[in-house]
Amino acid sequence: MGRVEQRERTRAELLAVSRRLFATRGYAAVGLAEIVREAGVTKGALYHHFEGGKTDLFRAVLAQVQDEVGRTVATTAGAETDPWDRLLAGCRAFLTASTDHAVRRIMLLDGPAVLGWSEWRAMDEGGSARHLADALTTLVEAGVVVPQPVAPLARLLSGAMNEAALWLAESGDPADLDAVLTALFRMLAAMRA
Amino acid sequence: MGRVEQRERTRAELLAVSRRLFATRGYAAVGLAEIVREAGVTKGALYHHFEGGKTDLFRAVLAQVQDEVGRTVATTAGAETDPWDRLLAGCRAFLTASTDHAVRRIMLLDGPAVLGWSEWRAMDEGGSARHLADALTTLVEAGVVVPQPVAPLARLLSGAMNEAALWLAESGDPADLDAVLTALFRMLAAMRA
DNA sequence: GTAGTTCACATACCAACGGTATGTCAACGG
DNA sequence: CCGTTGACATACCGTTGGTATGTGAACTAC
Numbered sequence: 001m002g003r004v005e006q007r008e009r010t011r012a013e014l015l016a017v018s019r020r021l022f023a024t025r026g027y028a029a030v031g032l033a034e035i036v037r038e039a040g041v042t043k044g045a046l047y048h049h050f051e052g053g054k055t056d057l058f059r060a061v062l063a064q065v066q067d068e069v070g071r072t073v074a075t076t077a078g079a080e081t082d083p084w085d086r087l088l089a090g091c092r093a094f095l096t097a098s099t100d101h102a103v104r105r106i107m108l109l110d111g112p113a114v115l116g117w118s119e120w121r122a123m124d125e126g127g128s129a130r131h132l133a134d135a136l137t138t139l140v141e142a143g144v145v146v147p148q149p150v151a152p153l154a155r156l157l158s159g160a161m162n163e164a165a166l167w168l169a170e171s172g173d174p175a176d177l178d179a180v181l182t183a184l185f186r187m188l189a190a191m192r193a
Numbered sequence: 194m195g196r197v198e199q200r201e202r203t204r205a206e207l208l209a210v211s212r213r214l215f216a217t218r219g220y221a222a223v224g225l226a227e228i229v230r231e232a233g234v235t236k237g238a239l240y241h242h243f244e245g246g247k248t249d250l251f252r253a254v255l256a257q258v259q260d261e262v263g264r265t266v267a268t269t270a271g272a273e274t275d276p277w278d279r280l281l282a283g284c285r286a287f288l289t290a291s292t293d294h295a296v297r298r299i300m301l302l303d304g305p306a307v308l309g310w311s312e313w314r315a316m317d318e319g320g321s322a323r324h325l326a327d328a329l330t331t332l333v334e335a336g337v338v339v340p341q342p343v344a345p346l347a348r349l350l351s352g353a354m355n356e357a358a359l360w361l362a363e364s365g366d367p368a369d370l371d372a373v374l375t376a377l378f379r380m381l382a383a384m385r386a
Numbered sequence: 387g388t389a390g391t392t393c394a395c396a397t398a399c400c401a402a403c404g405g406t407a408t409g410t411c412a413a414c415g416g
Numbered sequence: 417c418c419g420t421t422g423a424c425a426t427a428c429c430g431t432t433g434g435t436a437t438g439t440g441a442a443c444t445a446c
Contacts, residue, residue, distance in 0.1 A: 159356020190383020
């Protein structure tokens with residue numbers, strides 16, 4: 001086994017194990033000892049791959065989760081042709097995707113607290129949040145939504161959906177998803193010109 | 194000095210010190226040693242007052258902060274007579290109050306991650322979130338707002354304002370507060386019957 | 387082919403952390 | 417005045433994230 005292959009394999013295993021543990025028990029409750037034990041390596045390997053230690057490892061896991069959510073939202077929204085329908089489909093996709101344990105715990109709960117809000121937000125902009133801002137910009141430019149600055153609107157909607165996702169993940173009742181979507185779509189519909 | 198007085202004084206000092214430290218550097222970055230040193234006591238005193246240790250101490254601090262924010266929102270909103278104006282005034286009061294460092298860091302960032310979302314939410318319901326739900330309920334029952342379940346709507350708005358508060362605390366630009374309020378009020382106005 | 391270098395880790399260790407068990411002494415009640 | 421309670425202080429422990437150093441296999445140059 002070549003060195004590059006070995007390197008990739010170890011890094012991937014470290015990521016997979018820590019993601020699972022972080023998702024189930026949270027960042028603070030998981031020790032590096034448990035991570036490296038389940039990954040079959042030692043702390044030396046961990047610090048070789050993630051220079052910043054535990055924080056850096058979490059950062060990489062969060063990036064992975066956000067990337068997945070972003071892709072899911074993008075593909076689901078992309079299936080719609082009408083820009084307005086794209087927005088609604090994207091919101092629905094985000095809410096359903098965020099019910100997953102890993103997303104909830106890593107992306108919504110621990111993410112801001114561990115990395116700080118500004119870095120979390122910067123990473124969020126690279127994921128699903130950017131799709132929301134893009135969709136809103138398109139709608140404003142097309143005259144579908146009343147002209148207004150997109151940035152604060154996107155933040156408000158992003159925060160609303162993040163909180164709703166945390167709520168939905170807890171309740172587990174599928175009827176709640178419909179209730180949230182109804183309320184959300186009512187709010188969105190109000191923005192139409 | 195009597196025992197009850199001494200007890201109150203020590204507890205208050207512990208709360209004040211930890212609140213300041215938690216607010217400036219965050220829950221994880223503050224050690225118990227530093228807290229008890231600045232409070233002029235020892236760890237024995239801390240665990241005597243807060244059985245649950247560091248978590249319990251944080252819980253008490255969070256309760257204090259939330260109570261303050263709740264009172265501010267309630268009094269500001271209470272100055273308005275019209276129910277709709279009360280809602281708007283309450284939202285504005287919450288956003289301005291949440292720009293404070295302690296509120297931002299303790300209530301919005303560390304709160305959910307340290308205590309878990311469900312407990313954080315339960316405490317939030319005792320603070321400003323309840324006023325929001327109450328105001329919405331009143332408006333729905335009065336027919337000012339289109340009939341709909343209040344719970345999901347309150348969650349969406351609460352999440353939107355929490356995220357907006359984090360954004361505003363970071364930017365510091367007072368123009369951003371107006372931008373957020375404009376967007377928020379536009380969303381709220383859309384809910385009117 | 388082989389000597390030298392690099393790289394991907396493993397090992398051993400450390401200071402600091404949250405937490406606990408026990409000791410102490412002043413305030414209180416009778 | 418004396419026994420009890422309560423509000424701490426002291427001493428200690430296991431574990432944690434982090435680091436400095438060692439090691440052997442994979443690659444490179446000649």
